[in-house]
Amino acid sequence: MIEKIKELEKISRLLEPNAAARSVNRKKVVDYTEDFLENIHSLNAFDMTEDKGKGIFSSPISEEPINMDEAIKLIFENVDTHGLNPASGGHLGYIPGGGIYYSALGDYMADITNRYAGIFFASPGAVRMENLLIQWMVEMIGYDADSSGNLTSGGSMANLIAIVTARDAHKIKARNIETTVIYLGKQAHHSVEKAIRIAGLEECIKRYVPLDESYRMIPSELEKMIENDQANGLTPWLVIAAAGTTDTGAIDPLDSLGDITKRHHLWFHVDGAYGAFFALTDEGKALLKGIEKSDSVIMDPHKGLFLPYGLGVVLIKDKRHLYQAHQYIASYMQDALKNTEELSPADLSPELTKHYRSLRLWLPLKILGVAPFRACLEEKLLLAKYFYERIKHTKGFEVLLEPQLSVIVFRYIPEKGDADTFNQRIIEEIHTDGRVFFSSTTLEGKFMLRLAILSFRTHLDTIDLALAIINEKVAKILANG
Ligand SMILES: Cc1ncc(COP(=O)(O)O)c(C=O)c1O
Structure with missing residues (x-):
């Protein structure tokens, strides 16, 4: 047996490269990423190739190792040169991604030290770091010290945690689901509907609150619906609003909705995945007035704080509800029960073992301070206004509404022919060109x-380029007939 153990040890020790191997491989990775960063401004925002990265299948997982050069070649050829390039400042579609450098360094350290971030007993420091960040965001939103939250993998998980917490706080059980009512806007992000279903609430009655001409929920319509449902013996219990819808960037009238939900004792959830971090700016703070009246809110650092993908946040005003909806005890973890000075993330979310994900947010905030994040958000609000003014005054273009945050929805109206077909051709031309990436949507048909x-890489020159490209594509389509 000893012989066998020693033989296995020899092979398993390959899992621990020595300092020389670490240095060689780290240099190759750093060289690759440095090259990417140095060239980011000339890389396309979108490229769709014939094979779409199929070559990754040509190197299946097997007993045979490959070296780092071969691995990087596979990544470069099959992943980093196809589809959307979310690291590009030219990414102006969906909700653009980020990728700030100090987050990558945070992830690197977190992966090496691999602190167990789910339980206070296992890593008091990692848990305190998460709770410090949560408290920073709690203050930003205007909640009080009784609030808590959780760092999640993204906005969809954060919405799910909030809705599960609301469900349990309002004691919504299988036996009464069909008479309970949820109110939301037609523009709610689909992750909200997904969360409702995953939380076992699909049989709740869902009412879509009418929107005004700026795609915001009309509070008086909501109140009428609630009173009507109450009069008919139903149980209204949840209102879901948006602090920045994905389609148009609309912010629901949070202040009035907060008053209505309080008056009728409903849980008030705000999806601020895209918009809530604008609270760091003076303009954003004014636009988001009333967000502090909510019972739960979500916000995505991998959107509004420009982090690489993999970080969302849920905040719950009364932390007891979050704890009661997620806390479990296992006998094999009894030692952990002795240390309860801080709330453990594992008691506040579906996760137990948790990536030490606070470091990817803490490190950039500490190394850079908050000011550049605030400035970058303010710059984005102004760039949206700039684009809006420019496109509105460009002959042939129609802009649906003034941007509330940093989304602009517009189209070209050709003198003859179908506008939908013309705009589809514009988007195809822009995708084929690839220097910038826009997405499209359908509004009112x-x-x-x-x-x-x-x-964070989108600046004035990017917006000027985008305007030039749009005009170029329109001229091309008009010339081709
Ligand atoms: C308003 C809104 N809510 C929720 C989500 C879902 O977030 P995630 O993609 O991080 O899961 C998105 C994503 O774009 C969003 O825009």
Whole structure:
């Protein structure tokens, strides 16, 4: 047996490269990422190739190792040169991604030290770091010290945690689901509907609150619906509003909705995945007035704080509800029960073992301070206004509404022919070109072009380029007939 153990040890020790091997491989990775960063401004925002990265299948997982050069070649050829490039400032579609450098260094350290971030007993420091960040965001939103939250993998998980917490706080059980009512806007992000279903609430009655001409919920309509449902013996219990919808960037009238939900004792959830971090700016703070009246809110650092993908946040005003909805005890973890000075993330979310994900947010905030994040958000609000003014005054273009945050929805109206077909051709031309990336949407049955400005690498020159490209594509389509 000893012989066998020693033989296995020899092989398993390959899992621990020595300092020389670490140095060689680290240099190759750093060289690759440095090259990417140095060239980011000339890389396309979108590229769709014939094979779409199929080559990754040509190197299956096997007993045979490959070296780092071969691995990087596979990544470069099959992943980093196809599809959307979310690290590009030219990414102006969907909700743009980020990728700030100090987060990558945070992830690197977190992966090496691998602190167990789920339980206070296992890593008091990592848990305190998460709770410090949560308290910073609690203050930003205007909640009080009784609030808590959780760092999640993204906005969809954060919405799920909030809705599960609301469900348990309002004691919504299988036996009464069919008579309970949830109110939301037609523009609610689909992750909200997904969370409702995953939380076992699909049989709740869902009412879509009418929107005004700026795509915001009309509070008086909501109140009428609630009173009507109450009069009919139903149980209204949840209102879900948006602090920045994905389609148009609309912010629901949070202040009035907060008053209505309080008056009728409903849980008030705000999806601020895209918009809530604008609270760091003076303009954003005014636009988000009333967000502090909510019972739960979500916000995505991998959107509004420009982090690489993999970080969302849920905040719950009364931390007891979050704890009661997620806390479990296992006998094999009895030692952990002795140390309860801080709330453990494992008691506040579906996760037990948890990536030490606080470091990817803490490190950039500490190394850079908050000011550059605030400035970047303010710059994005102004860039959206700039684009709006420019496109509004460009002959042939129609802009649906003034941007509330940093999303602009617009289209070209050709003198003859179908506008939907024309705008579809514009988007195809822009995708084929690839220097910038826009997405499209359909509003009131119309095919619309949509620009979302949120990348930390998007600046005035990017927006000028985007305007030039749009005009170039329109001229090309008009010339081709
Ligand atoms: C308003 C809104 N809510 C929720 C989500 C879901 O977030 P995630 O993609 O991080 O899961 C998104 C994503 O774009 C969003 O825009």
